[in-house]
Amino acid sequence: MPKLFASSMRLLRFQLRQDWLKLMLWIAGISLFSIAVGYSLPGLFPTSAERQAIAETMRNPAMIAIIGPSGALDHYSIGAMFSHEMLLFTALAVAVMNIMLVTGHTRGDEEEGRLEMLRSMPVGKLAVLSATFMEMLLANGLLALIHGIGLGALGLESMSVAGSMLYGVSLGVVGIAFAASSALFAQLAASSRGAISLSLAFLGANYMLRAVTDVSAPEFSWLSPLAWGYLTEPYVKNSWLPALIGLLYCGGILSAAFRLNHLRDLGAGFLPQRGGRAHAKPSLLSPHGLALRLLKATLISWIIALFVIGITYGSVFGDLDSFFEGNESLELMLPKDSTYTLTEQFMSVLMVILAVAGTIPVLTAIFQLRGEEKKGRMDAIYAAAVSRKRMYFTYIAIGAGIGIVSMFASALGLYLAQAAVMETPIDLGTILLAALAYVPALLFMLSIGSLLVGALPRWTGIGWLYLVYCFIVDYMGGLLQLPEWMKKLTVFNHVPKLPVESLHWGPPLITAVLAAGICLAGAAFYRRRDIIENR
Structure with a gap:
């Protein structure tokens, strides 16, 4: 078994040297935007009457379908407003970041022949996937830490440090959930384009699933990994249970991804491929x-x-x-x-x-x-x-x-x-x-x-x-x-x-x-x- 993961840490260092600028741009862009919005909200909605006016519009089923529900609409503090209106859309950006990076280092490198070259050296069969997921753990952990410290440092009464850390952890858990899902789709698809399409389709399906269940059957919203972020309700209930469910989900999906990666041949996928034409279309x-x-x-x-x-x-x-x-x-x-x-x-x-x-x-x-x-x-x-x-x-x-x-x-x-x-x-x-x-x-x-x-x-x-x-x-x-x-x-x-x-x-x-x-x-x-x- 150790041979399957040989050189994982060396590959991790190599990937970080490749991706450090890309990661910093993603993390800085998402974090600075979130913290800037949190900083500006007290000036935008200084009175509870203004916040409650917004809360009333959030009871609309259309708004619930767009940004999710909130258990604090009767007492819409700055913290409750921020987590309710920002967490889902920020989680979408984090999910896209993880999908693109995981697919690039798995199916992308494999399709372009870089993985074959790595395999010719003393590198374990599962080392690339292992290094890629460790990189995603570091990236999402850093993203969570920056959000927790940055939002907590704003010093707002309704945005406690504990709630801020949970907000960051919620984003990180959603990120690694979609990183694990993308790692699985990279084994199922036979191309990087197919892996990205499956991953983005999974993200879109989760958004629609949580939109429907949030409006008509909230008890089933827990079925969507995308919902685990805002179901923690930072600054309101501070529930860690959805984050723990997300970690268990990551463990199960990642285990399946490693198992399939071990079984399949280089360049192959588990989903059946449609047979091509004997002759190209004239348009091609x-x-x-x-x-x-x-x-x-x-x-x-x-x-x-x-x-x-x-x-x-x-x-x-x-x-x-x-x-x-x-x-x-x-x-x-x-x-x-x-x-x-x-x-x-x-x-x-x-x-x-x-x-x-x-x-x-x-x-x-x-x-x-x-x-x-x-x-x-x-x-x-x-x-x-x-x-x-x-x-x-x-x-x-x-x-x-x-x-x-x-x-x-x-x-x-x-x-x-x-x-x-x-x-x-x-x-x-x-x-x-x-x-x-x-x-x-x-x-x-x-x-x-x-x-x-x-x-x-x-x-x-x-x-x-x-x-x-x-x-x-x-x-x-x-x-x-x-x-x-x-x-x-x-x-x-x-x-x-x-x-x-x-x-x-x-x-x-x-x-x-x-x-x-x-x-x-x-x-x-x-x-x-x-x-x-x-x-």
């Missing part, structure tokens, strides 16, 4: 057909996800007047000096969230070109009669198309849901126009991604960091009272906020022209740079 013989085939599953998943996000946010429109009315802090989020209803004003703010979410598949599409390049697959394509420029603009065209479809899908979901819960709903044309006004901004984000692929292929992460910056500044800039110059640095800030602002074609046209120019610059760099050196 063209660059755009191949690119669409590679991105099809990801893009379809995002379109469905954005449609569901639109429905989710549209379902709460019926209670927005009571949610915002009389709360000056929350009204900072809304456009100033507007004669429109709170519902229409909030829709203009909500469009920023939908645009940011719609940018994710756009950047995913253009960064796929870089991903194929890193795996060495572009060598075979460029060996044929295919130019770099053609492939470059193929991925840009796909990214632009998915941006338009994503905004349309989210707008349609938003319209259908708000039409079902409002007596006088906003018409479809208004919602579609408000969403499509963000398309030039999505094209600008696409151009930034394409420039990075062309000029700085090893720094494509800058595109994701800029997207996070845009979300924080545009969505929470008013609440956090950020300076105006920070807002002007985000492309979404220059989009007309329909329907509370008039549609002026100048900013969208300028943004579209800039996007086209940046894409052309990226193409020039891509045609000239050395592909092999930048892998």
